[in-house]
Amino acid sequence: MLSAPLLLIPGGTRARPAELRFRVVRNGSVIGTHRVAFAEAGEVLTARTEVDITVKVLGITAFRYAHRFEEVWARDRLRSATSRRDRNGTVTELRARAQEGAVLVEGSAGRFHLPAEAAPLSWWDSRRFTRPLFDNDTGTPLQLRWTRRALPGGGSLWQASGGEESEGTYAADGTWTGWKTRAEDGSTVLYEPA
Template sequence: MAAVAEGEAMMAMGDGEVIQERSRGTRRRAVLAAPALLLAARARAEEGDFSFRVMRRGEQVGTHTVHFAQAGRERVATSEFLVVPRVLGIVVYRFEHRYEEVTEGGRFRRVTSRLNRNGRIVEVRGEAVAGAVLLDGTEGPQRLPAEAAPLSWWEPQRLGRVPIFGTTTGKLLAITWEVGREARVCHGEVEAVARYDAAGRWVGFSARGEDGNDIEYAPA
């Protein structure tokens, strides 16, 4: 299973930020050239918000919602990702990732994240300051480039253009991107595909989990 923010690209996707390699080459080019091959459903809880069902092998195993609020000049995005697969009605695993990102004029300002991976808690904090982004996570305090930003799939303009850090680990991600008009394909520590409509709005997501099964987002 996989978990978006990288949370989704993590859980098993959960950014462990480790996702098993997806096939490349022709398959990747096809994704960029033929968006219809991937899940592409608009998901609105409210105007501007996102609400998805997390699907694995045709069954819902979780949810991912993103809610936006305006606080003066700042926009606050609250992402909540929850995966709780069950066997015979019994929860066999729990993956919860909640984080809050603040931007101003489209620029990253700060983020706080809390991951509960089956009882193991990881907290990450990051803030943009003069000339740098200060990050504190699993590897302790770090000073990142000033343009660094978290892996937030609903912010396609940053993907492939600035250094990206994981909100479930608090470190820069070793990733590369294929940027298409309506897709962002990520390789490396995170292997995933995010889909966007013509206006740049996030509408779909697909990744492969550690167990080898694909997860996809469906409209809630």
């Protein structure tokens, strides 16, 4: 995962791989992939996320999930975001755009006028966890509680609670290295570097 070319993130000094790839693992079996590709043009950063998950039981598809999400950032401010999620055939879409002094979000949960520093919940950049966040499929403003713990070697573990019960791990340079959450059926879902 870390052998990809590095990009300098606009508005910051950290570099990150041009792409992050994870295997999605549930109960010890790989059920899908999560990929984030970054493209930089001047001070604009575009992050394109693709998630594909299929759970089969006795050879029959029991769960199917596909999510395409794009974020465009100008320095540290979200310029726009679009999302299309297909969960077992039910599609939800989201559009967000910056305007002077605000971020306007329209999704399946309605329309929201959020503060200018608002950001979608995307785990690839832990620096945003202190901002007002919104759900990246529905647009719903999130009220999460965050805790951060240091890991050996200078990395960190960020845990979210209050609607999103998940945790992400990060290398010392801030690169996203893993994720863990509990699925609706109570099983544990892990992201492992691919």
